[in-house]
Amino acid sequence: MSEPAIMPQPRPGIIRPDKDTFLAEQNPFEAMMERFDHAAQLLNLDRGLYKVLRNPEKQIIVSVPIVRDNGEVEVYTGYRVLYNTSRGPAKGGIRFDLNVTLEEVKALAAWMTWKCALVNIPFGGSKGGVVCDPAAMSMGELERVTRRYTASIIETLGPDSDVPAPDVNTNERVMAWIMDTYSMHKRHTVTAVVTGKPVEMGGSLGRREATGRGCMIVTREALARMGRSLKGARVAVQGFGNVGSVAAEFMAREGGLIVAVSDKSGGLTNPSGLDVADVQRWVQEHHRLAGYPKAEPITNQQLLICDCDVLVPAATENVITRKNAPQIKAKVICEGANGPTTAAADEILDKNSILVIPDILANAGGVTVSYFEWVQDRGGYFWDEETVNKRLESIMVRSFSDVMTWAERHKVSPRIASYMIAVDRVAGMHRLRGMYA
Ligand code: NAD
Numbered sequence: 056m057s058e059p060a061i062m063p064q065p066r067p068g069i070i071r072p073d074k075d076t077f078l079a080e081q082n083p084f085e086a087m088m089e090r091f092d093h094a095a096q097l098l099n100l101d102r103g104l105y106k107v108l109r110n111p112e113k114q115i116i117v118s119v120p121i122v123r124d125n126g127e128v129e130v131y132t133g134y135r136v137l138y139n140t141s142r143g144p145a146k147g148g149i150r151f152d153l154n155v156t157l158e159e160v161k162a163l164a165a166w167m168t169w170k171c172a173l174v175n176i177p178f179g180g181s182k183g184g185v186v187c188d189p190a191a192m193s194m195g196e197l198e199r200v201t202r203r204y205t206a207s208i209i210e211t212l213g214p215d216s217d218v219p220a221p222d223v224n225t226n227e228r229v230m231a232w233i234m235d236t237y238s239m240h241k242r243h244t245v246t247a248v249v250t251g252k253p254v255e256m257g258g259s260l261g262r263r264e265a266t267g268r269g270c271m272i273v274t275r276e277a278l279a280r281m282g283r284s285l286k287g288a289r290v291a292v293q294g295f296g297n298v299g300s301v302a303a304e305f306m307a308r309e310g311g312l313i314v315a316v317s318d319k320s321g322g323l324t325n326p327s328g329l330d331v332a333d334v335q336r337w338v339q340e341h342h343r344l345a346g347y348p349k350a351e352p353i354t355n356q357q358l359l360i361c362d363c364d365v366l367v368p369a370a371t372e373n374v375i376t377r378k379n380a381p382q383i384k385a386k387v388i389c390e391g392a393n394g395p396t397t398a399a400a401d402e403i404l405d406k407n408s409i410l411v412i413p414d415i416l417a418n419a420g421g422v423t424v425s426y427f428e429w430v431q432d433r434g435g436y437f438w439d440e441e442t443v444n445k446r447l448e449s450i451m452v453r454s455f456s457d458v459m460t461w462a463e464r465h466k467v468s469p470r471i472a473s474y475m476i477a478v479d480r481v482a483g484m485h486r487l488r489g490m491y492a
Contacts, residue, residue: 083162083372089398091165094474097465103490104482111161113137117207119185121199133204135183137217138164141484144215145181146171146422148222148251149229151200155184159372163222166393167422169477170415174454176426181217183208189224201229205236212237214247214433220425221251221297223371227263231256247432250425259428261443262421266391267301268444269420271309272451273412274365274389280459281386281410283364286310289326291363291385293317293355294370295344298391298418300335302367307331311365315358318370320345322353324361359383368395369418375400383409390414405468413470415477416458423450 088109095105119131134157137145147167160182168180185204189197211217212233221230230249234256237248246257254260261268275285290311292303295318303313312328320343323329329350337347345352359366359375360382368374369391375383380400388404388411390396396404396411404411424447431437461472 082158083394084158084165086373086394086397087162087165090401090470090474091169091478093471094478097467097471098475098479098482100478100482104485107485108139108478108481111136111138111164112140113211114157114161115208115211116157117204119200119204119207121196121203123196124193131185131187131200131204133183133185133207134160135208135211135217136160136164136181137211138180138182139168139481140179140181140216141481141488142172142179143177144179144213145211145217146178146220146250146425147181147183147217148220149183149185149204149225149233150222151185151187151189151197151224151229153186153188154371155186160184162372163393166415168481169474170419170422171426172477172480173415173458173473174419174423174450175480176423176450178218178422178426181219182222183219184222197229198232201232202236205233206240209237209240212248214245214429218247218425218429219249220421223296226297227251227253227258230258247429250428251421252428257428257432259424259431259443260438260440261447262424262428263297264301264305265424265443265447266298266418266421267303268305268447269423269451270298270302270367270369270389270391270417271305272420272448273417273455274306274367274387275309276452276455277387277389277410277412278365284310285365287312288365289314289363290365290367291315291358291361292367292369292391293322293358293374293395294368294392295334295338296369298421299367299369300331300338302369302389302391303329303331304335306365306367314363315353315361316344317353317355317358318344322355322358323347323350324353324358325350326362365389367391371395373397375404377403380404381407383407385409388412390417393418401468401470411468411470412455413458413473416454416469416473419454420447420451423447 115135117133119133163182171178230252252258292299315324366385372394375396377399380403
């Protein structure tokens with residue numbers, strides 16, 4: 056991607072006209088960079104730092120060969136990108152998905168950098184992925200892909216250098232294999248090399264629910280600013296995995312009515328509120344939402360524009376675009392997923408006075424408790440769940456308040472305010488450290 060010849064002038068609230076909107080709606084790295092550029096302009100970031108922060112530190116592409124159960128050799132492509140490590144070890148999940156691309160992994164690694172800086176935890180940002188379809192693989196094949204990928208990127212991994220976590224289609228089982236593979240190479244057990252592990256092997260209580268819990272906390276705070284509460288609020292959730300199903304559960308616990316949920320197989324709606332626990336049980340048994348008998352079917356597109364107060368996109372990138380943004384009825388959008396809204400859609404949502412709680416804030420609960428897990432592993436002393444949840448609550452509430460204060464002070468959206476805070480913190484660290492040459 057080429058760098059702009061000159062830094063464009065600040066245009067608060069307006070996306071840069073010289074960008075190819077179509078490209079930015081397709082390419083998550085471009086979409087992320089739209090927001091970064093905007094924040095950089097408003098911060099008056101100097102040209103040198105602008106160039107440093109616009110480029111990932113390290114991009115690794117590996118071949119991951121395994122022997123499949125039928126005896127044939129298959130070779131998958133794996134990526135790991137370390138975007139910026141100025142504030143601490145890189146931190147970022149690993150996803151296994153057919154749609155993984157280097158551009159996507161770069162965007163996700165950059166988002167991790169801004170996210171960790173925004174909630175002010177001492178990590179940089181990274182991300183990884185393997186282009187594969189776990190649904191078409193046996194448990195043994197998945198384990199072999201995980202271990203071979205881990206071994207291929209082992210030089211970058213480590214509690215002081217790069218710490219993976221679960222993401223789309225990876226879970227605590229996969230984290231346990233990564234921890235074991237790394238530990239076998241190091242010849243001693245290193246629990247702090249990954250987070251999101253099973254609790255029995257050094258995982259943190261509260262980690263599994265942390266991202267969804269964080270979504271609930273910031274949504275509650277956003278509604279409170281409007282003089283409203285989650286009690287009686289109608290909530291639609293796209294994506295019913297780790298983030299979406301837990302966000303739905305916690306919002307329902309606070310009195311929210313979950314009027315629609317969806318996953319890859321389609322969606323469900325019930326205007327009087329779905330029984331989230333019952334839907335979770337169905338998914339546990341059937342591994343998909345489709346076919347759930349106690350609700351009407353709805354498509355993923357219909358879900359995004361359905362009649363609700365709160366919309367939680369918690370599946371994947373670029374689902375809210377300039378095409379469907381004008382029809383969105385929610386008053387608050389809580390971005391459980393990374394990058395669900397394009398920059399062009401942002402402008403429309405802003406005009407329609409919809410409060411978007413941006414991904415780098417809304418889903419930061421996960422990395423925050425990952426940070427707690429890393430601290431606990433390194434200290435060898437484990438906290439009770441109440442302590443974890445109380446500390447998470449305090450970081451999420453403080454970060455939400457910081458973002459709204461910056462947004463008001465600079466008359467920008469919460470998203471641009473979040474980027475401003477994050478970029479300012481990362482740039483500040485670079486200034487303090489100086490340029491090593
Ligand atoms: P997951 O694999 O547990 O669940 C993903 C869900 O989204 C599944 O229900 C899947 O069927 C659904 N989905 C996938 N593609 C879809 C599509 N095109 N349309 C509709 N539904 C679709 O993943 P997750 O961990 O819940 O992650 C979801 C999002 O949240 C990702 O963007 C991830 O990067 C982000 N995130 C996750 C965490 C975490 O702690 N797990 C933390 C921060 C951000």
